[in-house]
Amino acid sequence: MTDEKKIISEKSMPDEQVRELLSKYDKESAYRDLKGKMGWFVALLAVAFSIYQLYASILPPPPAQIHRTIHLAFALGLIYLLYPATGRGHRSKIAWYDGLLALIAVSSSLYWVFNFDQLITRTGNYNQTDIFFGGLVIVLVLEATRRVVGVPIVIIATLFMLYALYGNHMPGFLHHRGVSLKRLISHMYFSLEGILGTPLSVSATFIFLFLLFGAFLERTGVGAYFNDLALTLAGKRIGGPAKVAVFSSALQGTISGSSVANVVTSGSFTIPMMRRLGYRPEFAGAVEAAASTGGQIMPPIMGAAAFLMAEFTGVPYWEIAKAAAIPAILYFTGIWIMVHFEAKRIGLRGLTEEEMPDRKNVWKHSYLLLPIIAIITFLMLGDSPMRAALKGIVMTIIVSMFRKETRMTLPGVFRALEAGARAALGVAAATATAGMIVGVVTLTGVGLKFANGLIGFAGGVPLLMLFFTMISSILLGMGTPTTANYIITSTIAAPAIIAMGAPVLSAHMFTFYFGIVADITPPVALAAFAASGIAGGAAMKTGVNSTKLAIAAFIIPYIFVLSPQILLIDATFFEASFVILTAIIGMLGISAGLIGYWLAPVYWWERIWAAGAGLLLIIPGWTSDTIGMGSLAIIFVLQVIRARNNNKPLDTPLID
Template sequence: MGDHNQSQQINEAEIQKVIAQYDKESSFRELAGFVRWFVTLFAIGFTVYQLYVSIFIPPPEQILRSIHLAFGLGLIYLLFPVLRKGNWHRIPIWDWILAILGVGVGLYWLIEYDGLVTRIGAFTDTDLLVGGLAILLVLEAARRVVGWPIVVIAVLFLLYALYGRELPGFLQHRGVSIERLIGHMYFGTEGILGVPIGVSSSFIFLFILFGAFLEKTGVGDYFNDLALAIAGRRIGGPAKVTVFSSALQGTISGSSVANVVQSGAFTIPLMKRLGYRSEFAAGVEASSSTGGQIMPPIMGAAAFLMAEFIGMNYWDIAMAAAIPAILFFAGIWMMVHFEARRTGLRGLTEEEMPNRKEVFKKIYLLLPIVVIIVLSSIGVTPIRSALYGIVAAIVVGAFRKETRMSLKDILIAFENGAKAALGVVAATAAAGIIVGVVTLTGVGLKFANGLLELSGGVILPTLILTMIASLILGMGVPTTANYIITSTIAAPAIIALGYPALSAHMFTFYFGIVADITPPVALAAFAASGIAKSKPIRTGVESTRLSISAFIIPYMFVLSPALLLVDTTWVEGTWVVAKSFIGMIAVSAGLIGFWFRRMPGWERIILTIAGLLLIMPGTLTDIVGLGIIGVELVIQYLQTRNRKAVLNE
């Protein structure tokens, strides 16, 4: 028993090491004494403020967003050290000063609201000092919590705003004075206090808090048990458990890396114990966890941002994203299935399985998620849906003694929710700088025109160039900021060719997310590699191979918007989904090299091409693709049956 506990401690230490290395948003200082209580009360106060403005009449949006930023900046400087190897047990004086300044620049809007509203465009020296300080504080906060990539991008955009007049070609603009830049960045609603942090201060915070309450009721652990009960005994069961569990975790998680660490600590050792290669085990976890960010209803908070950016109802966004997300996980599931068949990997034995009866008795733990989905579907606002979901989590937790929440548990959930939101606050504030430069200089349209010029205005080359841009812009950037950057810079090129805004935004969102598993900067894959003790780059390659559906699906819903339920009938939508599933089976089998039997190289290529033809829109491609797949299916089935008959003789 002592050895088991020691093993558990070692595993926990390893997990914390992975978190510190790859998930900066969860790497908090470990404080004690009065300081610990102060920071805890500050975090609880953040949650209480957010609940108050959500339940009652909110203040003007500038005040709502600036106080949200004040809480965020204050907590970030108290909880995150200057350097990763900094002091994790005390707060140095300079961070107290930065925390006070962060709160101060946020409260400046509250104190000077009337004056700021009346003197827009004629800012005082004090205004400009506060605005400039706000920009610097946001950049440093983003560096500490989110990392360098988004800071580098934001700084490059600021430099572009100031010195763009010196650039040659289509990127040149008239230039912006530093006074105008600061005013636009902090005293308008198109910069730091723009739409991104507006969504963070309303919808996103409440859904993060909802996730914190679900964790306190044990829903996170229950996802693993439910996945085991459903898929554990199947061929390749442990890997399929990973796919299913990560899909469920993704409904409440806002981070690919956090999802990897949370579920991978359980699934990766299980897969390795049953004979899976380290790179394959880590790749399955990384690709599945990354796919969790495209799974409704939350989609890493991108669903709420997308609704605001393109002016659609949140529920319509979630519904449109559902079919591609299911296709994505179906693709990984099939890759795992064919790999397990090819290598002869077994499922779990009955002794290794949890008690199914006990697992299904706890199915009520999913009720809070059902409440959110049902309320959203009948037109209840996301804010109200999240609030009712939180109440439902508390009520559901009360059904059993071990999940019943005391006042202390509720306050801990308040604290955890506020801490979990800090990454989003920093990311959306920094992304607001990027969006602000785009609106100030028109670089989004210039970039779109540049892409169209390079592609000659032809859709397929445009999509390929947009994919590359989204992969680069998404490297090392968390989900929320990822979507803001890619949709602002890359999506306009697709829209300019006459395709629906929803298709364009989803396209860039998917490839921004896939950057988490695409080398050379594949944070989710590297985090999984840290748990599996596998080679990071090989794990990234394996993750990319398993996630091939994520590279295909975005092209599908641009070229065939029926996949997103855009301007389509149910009959057409059903056909598109059905043929896409068949095509995905063929592509998965071709890439793995196994269907009913092992396949030689030429057969794998033909089957993969047939699957891609079926996925592409067009009657002729559908007929050819179905024909090839049908013939291949019959041949393989008959050959397999004949071989079994010979062996039985």
């Protein structure tokens, strides 16, 4: 980004390798690279998509059925033009059948637009033509989702629709009367509880605009600036490159909607730096994977799930962003502390002055953060997310004018509009498919049935029920993007937690967190596998290390339910501050226990003791805090004594 700084250009991976990794682990990045007239046609179609969305956010949009189907038609048409049917499909030209499928997808999606008055008139009494087009849209949405998102969510949606059709043959609590094919299709496409339901509605409003905001922001060079800023603040500290990865990934999370994309973009320069300074490949990859996954829980955007959560829970968006702040701080604090202890344990240095960017130049470009600060300020002042996103886009264009290299000319605006539309394709397909899952839940009541089944299976024991819900959320979240991930887990698993008396927001945050950590939880740890591809380490071992580093994400959600004060639910400022302080000290103990080092090497029995004390401090409550603080104080004294006698780093790794 700057002339003075050399380290990024030296350590970054070649663009071709970055693109190859993204295509391998992130389905949304495996699109065709079209040239010539067809490339221009697709680009113009993408720009038209963005312009329509801007129009619908500034002026009163058309009726919900029309607005959402236009959004869907644009998305499906672009997906079939940009994404080949298989990984071996041609990447530089469009197959004739994909062009035909794009045409059919657009025309069938717009069936609502062409027949709006007639469809409203015959609500509940649809004819054979209606059912044909409804069924066609279902198939086309599933195939488009398979191409751009992946197979897991398509399998889940298909199983749910089969359950709706044949649930009358299911045993036990899953039994229901069954649904006819005609009723299923009409519910999926001709009601606002299926494909055109709340998930697609959020995609067509808040999410699209924030993705467009991110696309404009990237044109200013803010992504590279995040890396420079992280280097400036953390590069020279002990284990500097790993701390840079944590810091830059937290910043990237404010605009990124994908753990894998975050890993590859920021990891392409942080992981080589870590490797050069002596970090083992599995640990270097794990740091980036855990930090990048944490970007999805980072307010204010939270991988776009915050907007969906606001719609599903009825809690105002800004309240959700505030509630998610403390857990996000604890998550990144935990990773930061573990990175610090690991660096001390094996004696790793920070970066030298020659390897650092020019500080004056970095601070001179701090104005690049203004759009993000502005959008948070607008939200705090009470603006709607849509209005805040629009103002953020305008602010980004203004900020781009400060420097010749980033100045938004007409071609620059064109490319930003195109990039925003492309970024929205995966979300549109995922939310449309997830809408089918939600539609089956409303049609059959399976959400409540599943909740009752979980409670019965757990024997009514709250902790056991939360454990089963955690496993369900991780399994449901494997291989699916953040938005679809949250929709699935909250629809299926959250009712079980609500049924045991937990606040609605606590239940949704619980399932959201465990759906997200599926990205780094073996065996399907896509973010960890992408990081291992950069680091050159063993994929599964990288996933295991990522899980250890992200331990906070496996502990804190339980606190959401058992002590909702951590989400600022019914908590005073003093209570919230005390919860933050004790939890951070608790992460210190857990980190020392997992890494095996604090001020000096930690013996095996002290590791268990330290981790237990840290866990007690994370659990809000005077009794647990007192016991945890006292226990940790004893270990600290032992560490001070040992550090005076022997403070040499160990040669053998304690975290593999």
